[in-house]
């Protein structure tokens with residue numbers, strides 16, 4: 001039995017959406033804006049235990065703002081991290097699945113409301129509200145995110161870490177998420193090519209039967225945070241047949257344009273961009289610091305340029321909000337051709 005060819009999954013989805021798709025915005029930072037205290041090695045995954053209703057609410061806010069893809073709260077949810085908190089393997093696996101279920105519940109609620117809304121509008125003679133296609137992506141954060149010591153933004157893992165140790169670290173979580181009812185896996189904030197290689201081998205070895213996207217983060221316009229070139233990282237992603245899109249997330253908007261050009265050189269798969277607000281995270285102080293120089297609050301002004309450079313999926317990462325996503329959605333829907 002051969003594996004389904006997943007590489008065109010997002011391209012097909014984009015056709016359904018009229019050419020462009022909106023990704024959601026920051027999840028963890030939005031939970032914090034609603035008062036959640038995420039100062040914990042589990043970060044947003046802490047809410048999976050303490051306040052799943054808040055996670056569902058934030059997913060819904062992003063759907064209402066126009067998102068076509070919502071990303072689950074499993075970014076920093078790892079079986080190893082749960083075990084360190086006294087949460088058993090079984091309970092940990094249940095929590096991983098729960099993160100996807102919460103996103104699916106939000107999608108159901110949203111679809112019900114949209115269907116009802118369009119019926120009411122229809123009754124009013126205004127039948128322009130349509131059910132939007134929505135995907136649920138299961139988030140996988142890097143090994144550095146699990147370490148929760150800032151190495152997700154340095155990409156430096158030390159000599160003891162190899163492709164093999166990374167595969168073993170991610171293996172069970174990826175298997176569980178692949179069978180959780182998610183439409184795809186979003187490997188996010190990948191800091192180096194070694195981890196991209198580990199993901200690619202893992203998808204193949206475990207014959208993971210849902211598509212995936214690989215998204216990297218950068219502190220300049222050329223390399224990913226660990227220093228490997230964006231070009232090399234994107235080539236690894238491009239060669240993996242389960243990879244259906246390649247992108248950049250949690251990176252300041254000012255660096256995006258150059259990175260898109262590197263990705264475009266090595267792939268014809270859809271390009272995904274969901275930058276952070278442009279502030280930088282101080283891993284030691286555990287706080288976001290506004291960057292000096294250009295004001296980045298309004299990164300929506302970049303959206304058209306990114307589209308022209310070949311990007312077709314855009315959203316936001318840390319410190320972006322439903323307001324950001326609503327604005328992106330407006331720009332993208334004016335570019336989309338109606339289907």
Ligand SMILES: [Zn+2]
Pocket residue numbers: 026249250276317318
């Ligand atoms: Zn982020």
